[in-house]
Amino acid sequence: MNLDPSPSVASAVPASTRRWESISRVPRGPRAVIGAPIVAALFGRAVADVAIRVEYADGVVLGAAPETGPRMLLHRPRDFFARIAADGLIGFGEAYMAGDWSAPDLSAVLTVLAARIDTLIPAKLQKLRAVAVPRQPRSERGTRAGARTNIAHHYDLSNEFFGLFLDETMTYSSAIFDRLVPAPVWNDLVTAQRRKLDRLLDATGVTAGTRVLEIGTGWGELAIRAAQRGATVYSVTLSREQQLLARERVAAAGLTDRVTVALQDYRDVTGTYDAIISVEMIEAVGFRYLPTYLAALDHLLDDDGRVALQAITMPHARMLATRNTYTWVHKYIFPGGFLPSSELLSTLTAEHTDLSIVDRYSLGPHYAHTLRLWLQRFTASAGGADALGFDPTFRRMWRLYLAYSEAGFASGYLDVEQIVLARPESP
Incomplete structure (x- = not known):
């Protein structure tokens, strides 16, 4: 690697x-x-x-x-x-x-x-x-072409850049710590990230022989852990950089025969799966494409299967007030991004799928600590970012993004949930 x-x-x-x-x-x-x-x-x-x-x-x-x-x-x-x-x-x-x-x-x-x-x-x-307030540019909507460009803007900065502040699992989403007091430290993060992934795998019943679809590969840690349980994994991403490193990590783990990492839009996936897992990818879908995304989960899921989503959410009233606005985060960090509310996800799931939400687990305070650790690591890695060619303005931009995100969860303005979906008749 x-x-x-x-x-x-x-x-x-x-x-x-x-x-x-x-x-x-x-x-x-x-x-x-x-x-x-x-x-x-x-x-x-x-x-x-x-x-x-x-x-x-x-x-x-x-x-x-x-x-x-x-x-x-x-x-x-x-x-x-x-x-x-x-x-x-x-x-x-x-x-x-x-x-x-x-x-x-x-x-x-x-x-x-x-x-x-x-x-x-x-x-x-x-x-x-x-x-x-300016509105979101049409070019940044979550069409197939727009989604590819939006994802490249963020994730294709380089794997080396993300390696400056992520732990060895290269997991770029909220961890779940075993305790929040005293505050977690850096050495707690690896175990906390794997605890988060294992909770999602447990929630969808992933074991030997399970057919898993992962929407949003990241850098491959969830796919690796699923394959280590004996599952076969089809993982899709729109980031070429992520695909390359995820494949490399899968090969290093000796799991190439169990994991496929494809450069593919979720709308183009075919087949059915026993378990579908998507970790903090729904935020990149966009408001107008959420029904399409949820319907895709529905038709790709086997009758007795389960879906586990980890999704960042915001209060419903605030979401309604801001859903069409173009923000600093859109301009510089996540073009096309949209944070749904819990209410919106419940409504759209009922309207566009045969699935029901059977479990929710909120972990907002855990994300505040995850981001705090990333920000500390990023700040300490200024020399590494400089060596990669990222200037002081870029580094201030990313410090602001990480701190802004930490503040959202620390204040309770944002939350993150693990949401499990299944058909009503499913065991």
């Missing part, structure tokens, strides 16, 4: 995915110029009673946190407010990427803000979302 850094990796990333490189340009149009003072006033009012310390370069301090509280440092307030005036929350993220603001404990600041997400922006302004 080759995860040695290669200085040519970042330069090989397609230009269409290198959006972070133009971040130094500060918006100077009418919207930015006229809106910046308004945003500054609204920002000051919004953080006045929030438990963070906003420290301006000239010594002004806002916020309700004590001196020991989470600190947000505004290095270039004029640019910070201009970016937000021009591009809203996308501008907030871009300001961090550009270095207009920073935080000694980024996750702590974002956790406080995430917990107040529904009240930080005045209700009257929230009503303008439909006209003020």
Whole structure:
């Protein structure tokens, strides 16, 4: 398995995915110029009673946190407010990427803000979302072509890059720890990831002779563990990079005769399977294609089979309010992504399949700790990212993404669930 850094990796990333490189340009149009003072006033009012310390370069301090509280440092307030005036929350993220603001404990600041997400922006302004916030580009919808491009944008950055912060299992989804207090440490992560995978395999009854379909290969750890139980696995991915390394890992485990890793869209899979497992892939499907995805699970599942999904979810009301908006995460991290609510998944499953949800297990706090460990590892691996050709702006972008995600789960704004589906008459 080759995860040695290669200085040519970042330069090989397609230009269409290198959006972070133009971040130094500060918006100077009418919207930015006229809106910046308004945003500054609204920002000051919004953080006045929030438990963070906003420290301006000239010594002004806002916020309700004590001196020991989470600190947000505004290095270039004029640019910070201009970016937000021009591009809203996308501008907030871009300001961090550009270095207009920073935080000694980024996750702590974002956790406080995430917990107040529904009240930080005045209700009257929230009503303008439909006209003020950009909508998802048609090119990033989850069509066959769009899905391939979206997945490549994220996962084909390089296997070496993901190897900087993932553990030896190369598992890029929430782990399940045996305890959350005291807080898990890095050495707990490998066992916790395998515990998560084994729970999914147990939930679908995977054993010797089971025919398993995995939608979203990752880097092959679930397929390997299923095959080690004696199952045969057909695993599909749209990432060429993932396919190459997953095949290499399967071969190293001596399981090539039991595992097939195909570069294939879930809509093109044929046959039937005793167990279907998909770990945090549903978020890449997109709102309009969820019925298609769930119907595919239905027709690919044997009559007595089970489906296990691990899915990131968000509150239903918030999902309805934001499902058509284009966010910082869409622009820089996951184009085409969509987080469903538990209610939406239940409704669509009932409407478009013969399956029923027979078990749910929530593990949101476990994801907060998983992300915390990844962020610590990523921050400590700055030299490795630099050796791969990823510049400081890119590294700030990924720190923000990991911290933003950790904050979502730590605040309870996001959850992640293991959901088991089966036919009502199934044992």
